[in-house]
Amino acid sequence: MRLSLLGLALLAGLADLVAAPSPAVPEARREQRLHFTAQDREVGRYQYVPVTVPAGTTRLTIAYAYDKAGGANVVDLGLFEPGPLDLGTGPAGVDVTLTAETSAVADPAPVPTLAPRPTGPLRPGPAWFSGGVHLHTRHSDGEFSTEEVCRRAREAGHDFVVITDHNNTTHQLDPVDVPGLLRLVGEEVTTPGGHASVLGIGGWRDQVDFRLIAGDERIRDLVRAANERGALFAINHPRADCLGCSWEHNVSAGVAAMEISAFAPAERAAAMALWDSLLQRRRRIVGIGSSDWHRPDHPIGAASVRVWAAELSERAILDAIRAGRVVVMADGATPPPELLVRSGSAEARIGDSLPVARGATAIVEVTIPSGLGRGRVDLVQDGAIVDSAPIASAPIRFERTVVKDAYLRVHVHAVDGSPVAVTNPVYLEVPGARGSKR
């Protein structure tokens, strides 16, 4: 997460940066003194500052300085091709000194190339795969390289990761050699009205535009565009207590998933409440969890997901998340609980729908993998705990009489009450009961 009040954008002819170096390019340094006021921020969240990059340039160095005024001024810097800076302004406005230096070095670093995306599965066959779906590298405000983040994710037990740097996908240019780990390309679309991850994009300079203000109706177009290109749109930390982090846009059609994990219990409860309010309006938004990992101030796998997918491949993982075959877990390695709901001869697992005759009994069976220790299993129906049992080695059985559409999920808690697992729902559908409570 980061503060983001107003955006300053550098406009640079970056295409020139990858041209062949020319010894004829002189070094150039240009300093600009800019002043922005709160009114500027009202007119345009992003202020654009053109920077000239001569043909043959191989290096562009940008620096900026301003008075933070005890946190009243926040200026984020971005670079566009042609190219952005990002700003918040206190009542007195803010002065920004921006310097851009261009030069051509004799032996420039090679232009990075994009590795082809894998065509076949990394592992065949259905299984629960462990994944981190929201991780940052040095390509935004993370501490480590892409390779290092991937290596640590694998050590924590993940089978796949989605790297989601703020507003860029340049991490995909970094080669990663971590055996057994599937890397997906994502982006944390970071707007002043909340953050969302677009999972499963990629391609040379592929990126999703983030320049929306809070409550901007164009969020619809952004979500649609993500879906049209086969990517999955997930709202991040929807009730986070930091500036610009809470979701203030609509939850428009096409939003597939939402983070329900958070370190602060109040934020977690608020995210869960939002999730339940959507589920109760028949929006089958998939609950996911992430560590939003930037640095080792907390474990990389806390929180993370287990996804029941047909194989370990990008397509299968995204399809399985869309289908709701997801359990949110508090670490990267523990196997997830299994939830099986039966009524008559029909049965359903996490993410599935189950037809139930009105007045019939739904039998709920929860299997807790060994190693979870002691603790408690709560059965949650339509957002409320309706039954509870201590963790046991044998499957735990609950029964519900069903009179209308409902959704059932399971929360597993440790002895100290901390969350261990939250499953996505099984949806009970009573014929002729649509429009009833849920």
Ligand SMILES: [Zn+2]
């Ligand atoms: Zn964020």
Ligand SMILES: [Zn+2]
């Ligand atoms: Zn993040």
